[in-house]
Structures are given as C-alpha cells and as structure tokens.
Amino acid sequence: MKRTHLPLNALRVFEVAARHLSFTRAADELAVTPAAVGQQIRALEEMLGVVLFRRLTRNLELTHEAQQALPALQQAFLAFEEAVRQMQAGQSSRVLSIAAPRALVAKWLAARLADYGRLNPDLRFSIAAHEAGEMDFTQANIDLAIHFGGEPQAEGIHGRTLGVERLLTVAAPGQGPGTGTDAPCIAHPLDLETSCVQSALTVADAGLAIDAAAAGLGKTRVPALLAAADLAAGRIIALEEGEAMAGAWWLTAPTPQWRQAKVRALVAFLIG
Structure with missing residues (x-):
C-alpha cells in the first residue's frame, strides 16, 4: 500500500505550538522565529484544508479538529523517538x-x-x-x-x-x-x-x-x-x-x- 506523504516538519511545529498554545514559546523550543512557526502552521492548514488554531487577542485556542487529532499525533512522535532510540541502540x-x-x-x-x-x-x-x-x-x-x-x-x-x-x-x-x-x-x-x-x-x-x-x-x-x-x-x-x-x-x-x-x-x- 502506498503511504501518503506526510508533512512531518509542519506537524512537529503544530504539536509544539499546540502544547504551548503560543507561537512565541513554540519558536523558542524549536530555535526558530515566531514568524517561521506561523508560516508552517498556515501552510499545514492550507494543505489539510482545516483550521487548527483560533487566533484570539492574547493567546491561541485549538479548534475541535485539532484537539481531536493532537493526542494521536503526540503518540506518533513518541513512537518515532522510540524507533530512533532503537536504531541508535543497535549501532x-x-x-x-x-x-x-x-x-x-x-x-x-x-x-x-x-x-x-x-x-x-x-x-x-x-x-x-x-x-x-x-x-x-x-x-x-x-x-x-x-x-x-x-x-x-x-x-x-x-x-x-x-x-x-x-x-x-x-x-x-x-x-x-x-x-x-x-x-x-x-x-x-x-x-x-x-x-x-x-x-x-x-x-x-x-x-x-x-x-x-x-x-x-x-x-x-x-x-x-x-x-x-x-x-x-x-x-x-x-x-x-x-x-x-x-x-x-x-x-x-x-x-x-x-x-x-x-x-x-x-x-x-x-x-x-
């Protein structure tokens, strides 16, 4: 079965921003600028055809769709990290x-x-x-x-x-x-x-x-x-x-x- 190409970098940016509910704090963790975080989120939303954040006056809020997907996405990144650890352990x-x-x-x-x-x-x-x-x-x-x-x-x-x-x-x-x-x-x-x-x-x-x-x-x-x-x-x-x-x-x-x-x-x- 052919696998769908996943925008892993943008998904990682979304996961960090969703945890912090802040593009600024996400940018600090990822060592990029807040503008770069915002650009990745906009590109992901465009690609998926889904709004992920509601931009409020002083903070962010996850949409219902984003809240539903976030736990599975976080588990997936934990699985990626474990797979990398296993590969490194073999070496x-x-x-x-x-x-x-x-x-x-x-x-x-x-x-x-x-x-x-x-x-x-x-x-x-x-x-x-x-x-x-x-x-x-x-x-x-x-x-x-x-x-x-x-x-x-x-x-x-x-x-x-x-x-x-x-x-x-x-x-x-x-x-x-x-x-x-x-x-x-x-x-x-x-x-x-x-x-x-x-x-x-x-x-x-x-x-x-x-x-x-x-x-x-x-x-x-x-x-x-x-x-x-x-x-x-x-x-x-x-x-x-x-x-x-x-x-x-x-x-x-x-x-x-x-x-x-x-x-x-x-x-x-x-x-x-």
Missing part, C-alpha cells in the same frame, strides 16, 4: 562484529581482543572468517573488517593500516631436518613466490605454516605480525631480517561504521 550496542583471516585471528587479533575485553568487560565480540580481498559490507553485518593487501578502493570504504609489513623466514630452533637454506619449505597462500627449493608441506594459511614450522616440519616465510608472538615465546626463530611486503594489514569499514564510537575506539587500541 551503539556492546557487540563488535569483526571479519578477519583465520591466521590473523589466531596469531594476533584474539590476544588483543582479550586485552581490550578486560578493559571493557561489558563488550562482546563476534568474529567471522574472511580470507581474501576486501569485505563486501553490503552482504554482511560487520562493524570492522581486516584484510591483507592494498588500501581499500571501494566507494565509501575507508581504512587504517597497521603499518609496513615484512616477510620473515622462520623455523623451529634446532628442530627438524635443518634450519639452514636446505630446510624443507612449508608453503601457504600469503607466500606465493617462495624462495624454498623444495616444499615439504602446503597448508591453508600462514598461521598453520607457523605451527608446522614450530613442530619441526621445515621453514616458512610469513608476515612478521603473525610470527611476533611465537618468536617472543621462543617457539620459532627468524632465519633472516626479512623483506618488505607489497601489501599491509588494513582495518576497513564503511563511513557509517567509522562514526560509531565503539569502532573508532577499537581501531585506536589495535593500532596503538
């Missing part, structure tokens, strides 16, 4: 939905979300796996997405980078068939141009490659961000200083999500 809810590659979640993001959660105990996280390329935010209810690659190019999508990334060759300390240049290679999608001569294993992601290297199955080239925790724990060692990667880790979201305080606060924490 400011204590749940953060994040899409990120599994390896990044396992090797870097989960620990930082745990730290952030301790600072914000009422916050809850929802994590979805997203492995390749930029997130299609039109198809997913996601607050923030993280991907490896270039700066987001899609219209309306903005990003913050975690900084320059390096590709490290890592292996278990003193384990496996060797940790030198002749060690078997563990391949994964983020290392498409491996310098290893032979491949001992191919795995689904860089996180699994790190675990396989730590188990002594060979060496692998992985982004430094993903290897940092295992390097610090001594599970793996770096065989060289690494080389700069063409891409970077990007935290991305559409413009409306960047307006949310919960998204901006989390991004600031992750980057900081």
Whole structure:
C-alpha cells in the first residue's frame, strides 16, 4: 500500500505550538522565529484544508479538529523517538562484529581482543572468517573488517593500516631436518613466490605454516605480525631480517561504521 506523504516538519511545529498554545514559546523550543512557526502552521492548514488554531487577542485556542487529532499525533512522535532510540541502540550496542583471516585471528587479533575485553568487560565480540580481498559490507553485518593487501578502493570504504609489513623466514630452533637454506619449505597462500627449493608441506594459511614450522616440519616465510608472538615465546626463530611486503594489514569499514564510537575506539587500541 502506498503511504501518503506526510508533512512531518509542519506537524512537529503544530504539536509544539499546540502544547504551548503560543507561537512565541513554540519558536523558542524549536530555535526558530515566531514568524517561521506561523508560516508552517498556515501552510499545514492550507494543505489539510482545516483550521487548527483560533487566533484570539492574547493567546491561541485549538479548534475541535485539532484537539481531536493532537493526542494521536503526540503518540506518533513518541513512537518515532522510540524507533530512533532503537536504531541508535543497535549501532551503539556492546557487540563488535569483526571479519578477519583465520591466521590473523589466531596469531594476533584474539590476544588483543582479550586485552581490550578486560578493559571493557561489558563488550562482546563476534568474529567471522574472511580470507581474501576486501569485505563486501553490503552482504554482511560487520562493524570492522581486516584484510591483507592494498588500501581499500571501494566507494565509501575507508581504512587504517597497521603499518609496513615484512616477510620473515622462520623455523623451529634446532628442530627438524635443518634450519639452514636446505630446510624443507612449508608453503601457504600469503607466500606465493617462495624462495624454498623444495616444499615439504602446503597448508591453508600462514598461521598453520607457523605451527608446522614450530613442530619441526621445515621453514616458512610469513608476515612478521603473525610470527611476533611465537618468536617472543621462543617457539620459532627468524632465519633472516626479512623483506618488505607489497601489501599491509588494513582495518576497513564503511563511513557509517567509522562514526560509531565503539569502532573508532577499537581501531585506536589495535593500532596503538
């Protein structure tokens, strides 16, 4: 059913003027001039074909038609306000939905979300796996997405980078068939141009490659961000200083999500 176009602004002016029975006090509440209030009321009366106020010498009086309609109109504006509150509550809810590659979640993001959660105990996280390329935010209810690659190019999508990334060759300390240049290679999608001569294993992601290297199955080239925790724990060692990667880790979201305080606060924490 086609809805009738409602002059909501004029109806709002009428509701305020009807409460005060004064164009001057209505103008004060609405931060406009009394003349603007009078103009809106006259236009509404013209549109409806109904007189809404009797202009007396020192005050206003509602007509019978206006008195009959006013309670329903006031209830309608209360319903509008409640609907707006519900929409705002959804945007400011204590749940953060994040899409990120599994390896990044396992090797870097989960620990930082745990730290952030301790600072914000009422916050809850929802994590979805997203492995390749930029997130299609039109198809997913996601607050923030993280991907490896270039700066987001899609219209309306903005990003913050975690900084320059390096590709490290890592292996278990003193384990496996060797940790030198002749060690078997563990391949994964983020290392498409491996310098290893032979491949001992191919795995689904860089996180699994790190675990396989730590188990002594060979060496692998992985982004430094993903290897940092295992390097610090001594599970793996770096065989060289690494080389700069063409891409970077990007935290991305559409413009409306960047307006949310919960998204901006989390991004600031992750980057900081």
